[in-house]
Amino acid sequence: MGAKLGKSALLLGAAALLSGLLASCTKSGEAKPEASPSAPPSAAAASATPKKEEKKEISILLSHAGATYAQAVTNWDDDPYVKEMERISGYDIKPEFLGHSDFIQQLTVRFASNKLADLVRVDSISSAAAPGALEQGAFTELSGLLKQYGPNLLKNIPQTAWDAPSVSRNGKIYAIPNVWPIPNTAVLYIRQDWLEKLNMQTPKTVDDYVKFFEAVKNTDMDGNGKKDEFGFSVRENLAGSDIFFQEFGAHPSDWKFVNGQYIPAMITPEMKEAIKFWKMLYDNGYVNKNLFTAKAEEWTANVTGGKAGFWGHYVDNYTATWASKMVEKTAKIAMIAPPVGPKGDQGYGINSTGIYFPMVIPSSVKDPERVIKFLDFAWSSPEMQKFFAFGIKDRNYTEKDGKVQWDAENPKNKQNNEYLTFRLSLNVTAAGLNSPEILATLPDGPILSEAYKNAVKPVKTIAPYLPKPKAFATNPELVPGLGSGTLFLDMFAKVVLGREPLDNAFDAFVAEWKKRGGNDAIKEATEWYNSFTKK
Secondary structure, eight states: OOSOOOHHHHHHHHHHHHHHHHHTOOGGGSOOOOOOTTSOOOHHHHOSSOOTTSOOEEEEEEEOTTOHHHHHOSOGGGOHHHHHHHHHHOOEEEEEEEOSTTHHHHHHHHHHHTOOOSEEEOSOTTOTTSTTTTTTTOBOOOHHHHHHHOHHHHHHSOHHHHTSTTTEETTEEOOEEEEOSSOOOEEEEEEHHHHHHTTOOOOOBHHHHHHHHHHHHTSOSSSSSSOOOEEEOOOGGGTTOOOSSGGGTOOTTOEEEETTEEEEGGGSHHHHHHHHHHHHHHHTTOBOTTTTTOOHHHHHHHHHTTOEEEEEEEGGGIIIIIITTOSSTTOOEEEEOOOBOTTSOOOSSBOOOOEEEEEEOBTTOSOHHHHHHHHHHHHHOHHHHHHHHHOSBTTTEEEETTEEEEOTTSHHHHGGGTHHIIIIISOSSBOTTSOHHHHTTSTTHHHHHHHHHHTOOOBOOSGGGSOOOHHHHHOGGGSSSSOTTOHHHHHHHHHHTTSSOHHHHHHHHHHHHIIIIIHHHHHHHHHHHHHHTTO
16 A cells, blocks of 8 residues: 555545444443542452453554564464463454555555454544544543553553643543653764864854864865865755754744744744754855755765764664764764754754554444553553563573573564564554663663763653644645645745745745634634643
8 A cells, every 4th residue: 555545535534434433333432431539449440451251352453663574474373472462461462564654544444444453553543544533433532441441551651642632632532652761862963083083072052063064064084085074964854954943942843922822933033043044054065965855865875974974863773873884983973962052042853742653442342441451451561561672581582680681683683673573563552662671781772871861852842732723734834844845844945045035035934824824723723722731
């Protein structure tokens, strides 16, 4: 299902979904009444594991998350990892996996055909794979069920995840978040050996970065007889390169409360200062000239090939993508905090809700408490959590003196990315990549832990909790940020490349954005802001 589905296909899918799901919905699809706080717990609520007479099969629809091993399995009933989950939990687990890059397209087809499962991974309760499903009651409302059967879910999953618009609507919970152990991982990288060669300290301020970029431009960093390096490697849509915005008080994806309105930061005067700085970077040759068209492969090659001294990515990629792939084997890289701007502002990336993906229980499932109990057990069982982190003892890891001995080169971990099967593909609790337990077993664990602690500094904002304004559904070019096809990115590129003057281009952009539906979006966002901040 690699081809994209058109709007008509989505609408037909939604119609089929609602007619199929709602036809099977009865009172049993509703959340059970919440128990009185003063009342003693029922026998069912007191136990996280099902009674023997209860149905113990759980069907789950997930993504294989790009794991080659998971894509190759033809019979999950005989798979050792599923068998281990069954042994630990006592449930008969029936997983099924859709694709990774084409997950939404495949999920759309599943919703349209009503071929779902007891537990379904989605991208949001307002997913484009099932337009109108939430409003029509296709997902089980879970608030009461969670209080009665999922105390460990409520205890272990952060409230920030439960509050996200991809999980809740109007104070009611419709999905269970699968979370990131460490939610914010975007970080800035720099060539430490270049700093040493230039006799420079780690840059702290915006001015420090400019001095570093200028020094790189005027120095033959790799000794090839040419001054052909540049300071900052950027790729198309500024993916991973959303720095030097918040430093001027306006991140493209953020919103700000100004004069009684909640407005996108991209239309504020502060954004003009950020754009002016970016144009200076381009004009002075501090960034690659094809920054708006460079593909990921070229961007990566600029860094690993020793042509760029500064870039943004994720802490998680330190070892596999960067430290081990540098052409210059003596290269040293460091992860550093974002610069401090002229007025003290700082931030790289937007703080995350902490959600990897939400999971819904279709309202056609007659006993949703069975699914909640399974997830509650998965979250609370030390043995299950150990499985999600390290797999199967004596297959994926060994133990010495009670401590896990993890070998990333073990063929049962390395070949076909087999380790991703238990850390991501089958993990119904969290993305098992950067938990403290896992970091403690890695050779570069101390470096990664230090980066998470001191270098990762996202923009702190409530913007990620803003439900998408209706105007953005019909006019996606209005969405704030650096997404492809957006009005902002189009204007930004024209100004940076010198095709239009800043003042004229910016003012025209703001006027056009408001005209196409931005004013309606601001009104809707302001109403949400006033309600959200009064909680």
